[in-house]
Amino acid sequence: MSALFCLLDHEGVLAVHGAEAAKFLQGQLTCNLNYLDATTSSLGARCTPKGRMLSSFRIVPLADGFALAMDRALAEPLRAELQKYAAFFRTTRLVDASSDWVRFGLLDGDTALSALGIDLPPAAGSVCPYGAGLAVRLHGGHSELWSPAGEAAALETRLSTLLSRGSLNDWQLAQIRAGVGQVVEATRELFIPQMLNLQSLGGVSFKKGCYTGQEIVARMQYLGRLKRRLYRLQLEGDTVPAPATELFSPVHGSSIGEVVLAARSAEGVELLAVLQDNAVEDGRLHLGSLEGPTLQLLELPYTIDADRDIQH
Numbered sequence: 001m002s003a004l005f006c007l008l009d010h011e012g013v014l015a016v017h018g019a020e021a022a023k024f025l026q027g028q029l030t031c032n033l034n035y036l037d038a039t040t041s042s043l044g045a046r047c048t049p050k051g052r053m054l055s056s057f058r059i060v061p062l063a064d065g066f067a068l069a070m071d072r073a074l075a076e077p078l079r080a081e082l083q084k085y086a087a088f089f090r091t092t093r094l095v096d097a098s099s100d101w102v103r104f105g106l107l108d109g110d111t112a113l114s115a116l117g118i119d120l121p122p123a124a125g126s127v128c129p130y131g132a133g134l135a136v137r138l139h140g141g142h143s144e145l146w147s148p149a150g151e152a153a154a155l156e157t158r159l160s161t162l163l164s165r166g167s168l169n170d171w172q173l174a175q176i177r178a179g180v181g182q183v184v185e186a187t188r189e190l191f192i193p194q195m196l197n198l199q200s201l202g203g204v205s206f207k208k209g210c211y212t213g214q215e216i217v218a219r220m221q222y223l224g225r226l227k228r229r230l231y232r233l234q235l236e237g238d239t240v241p242a243p244a245t246e247l248f249s250p251v252h253g254s255s256i257g258e259v260v261l262a263a264r265s266a267e268g269v270e271l272l273a274v275l276q277d278n279a280v281e282d283g284r285l286h287l288g289s290l291e292g293p294t295l296q297l298l299e300l301p302y303t304i305d306a307d308r309d310i311q312h
Helices: 020-026 072-085 110-115 149-162 168-179 214-223 277-282
Strands: 004-007 011-016 040-048 052-064 065-071 093-096 101-107 127-130 135-136 142-150 230-237 244-250 254-265 268-276 295-298
Touching: 004 149, 004 168, 011 020, 011 052, 011 072, 020 065, 020 142, 040 072, 040 101, 052 072, 065 072, 072 093, 101 149, 101 168, 101 295, 110 214, 142 149, 168 254, 168 268, 230 254, 230 277, 244 268, 268 277
Parallel strands: none
Antiparallel strands: 004 101, 011 065, 011 093, 040 052, 052 065, 101 142, 127 135, 135 142, 230 268, 230 295, 244 254, 254 268
């Protein structure tokens, strides 16, 4: 894939401001905010008491709090949900800041970052402030530029002189190849964090203490009862299945999982899906029905290591 940039307007931003923002969010989210500072971000999720994800996001530091980037349709519902608990933290203010920020995704864009004077470290989650904006390193080596809305047009013009303009499909294909799933409106409350391998991507802490849904999430990790997780697959053709589209296997004769994210590639369609492990072992996977198109398993760029994943 060549060096590209694209507008990330499929996502929204929830901002949490105030002196007690970290304390408030620490009891609400799966990630450990004690590891975050001005140069560090994290993946994370907000769960129901039963451990089902209401949203997944990347959380980045702000001067007076944090910003969470997620599926655009989920930003306002998450703000309303968290607002019920923010009443106990008087200095905390929650704002749907989707219109305040314009975000650009850069694929293989380190040369462009250097031209902009941005020295972004290679480690996933790294953050480098620049002016009033932020540069963020993602899994897979790609990056995001966060710009205040009033400065975005000038940044977009500059990027267009440094990189080719890509599409949202290009961006989501890179996300799929990095093995990073995402909760969208159609998959809200379908998955627990480990089903998206979030613990292997640093988005779940098993050391920080209580948060909403923590008991269920921890039980799944320590007792080894999880039988469904994220896989990467390939499909012939150019029809991109929507998130929550069911997958089937003759092992069960019924649905054994759901599409998380899909995008076109040069070879057809690649996708991430949450699947039952025994159906994957059998290998006969079909989209939409038992008679639907056949799916081929592809590798993820990381391994699932239970001992490593509980250290954070």
